Amino acid sequence: MKNTTSFITAAVSGVIIDIVTKWIVFSKLEEFGKITLIPVILNILRSKNEGVVFGLFPGKTNAFIIFSAIAIIVILCIYVWSDKTHTMSNLALGLVLAGAIGNLWDRIWYGYVRDFIDLHVGDKYHWPTFNIADSLICVGVSIMVFTSFSKSKHKDAA
Numbered sequence: 001m002k003n004t005t006s007f008i009t010a011a012v013s014g015v016i017i018d019i020v021t022k023w024i025v026f027s028k029l030e031e032f033g034k035i036t037l038i039p040v041i042l043n044i045l046r047s048k049n050e051g052v053v054f055g056l057f058p059g060k061t062n063a064f065i066i067f068s069a070i071a072i073i074v075i076l077c078i079y080v081w082s083d084k085t086h087t088m089s090n091l092a093l094g095l096v097l098a099g100a101i102g103n104l105w106d107r108i109w110y111g112y113v114r115d116f117i118d119l120h121v122g123d124k125y126h127w128p129t130f131n132i133a134d135s136l137i138c139v140g141v142s143i144m145v146f147t148s149f150s151k152s153k154h155k156d157a158a
Helices: 002-028 061-081 087-110 132-157
Strands: 034-038 042-049 113-121
Touching: 002 042, 002 087, 002 113, 002 132, 061 087, 087 113, 087 132, 113 132
Parallel strands: none
Antiparallel strands: 034 042, 042 113
């Protein structure tokens, strides 16, 4: 039960945090306004992503909606059929699910994904603008990769 709770908590709270942060930024910040949080590193900047990762393939909103819905179904199936005894794996799947739902929400309601986190190092290195949902997906996948390597090392040692 504890592990199911971690999955559901990660998914629900992740979606809420993503949608609320997007609403705050897009309702309170002017369209081309910028808030500098950490000079030379981090800004809040409204951005509309009509593509997928890094804005690739813009204008294919319906295809991305279908792809996102399929991804959500796959994530749920993986969870249902998985060994739920590993809390970190359940947490990771919940985070990935939250990110997928958060971005799907945007595509359905707005026709694009609302990005606002502008990460850079000075003027030389600039990461494409992203959002909380993107971060949840990256953290969830990273946890999955890390736990899969630590499990294999643990099994090899035994």
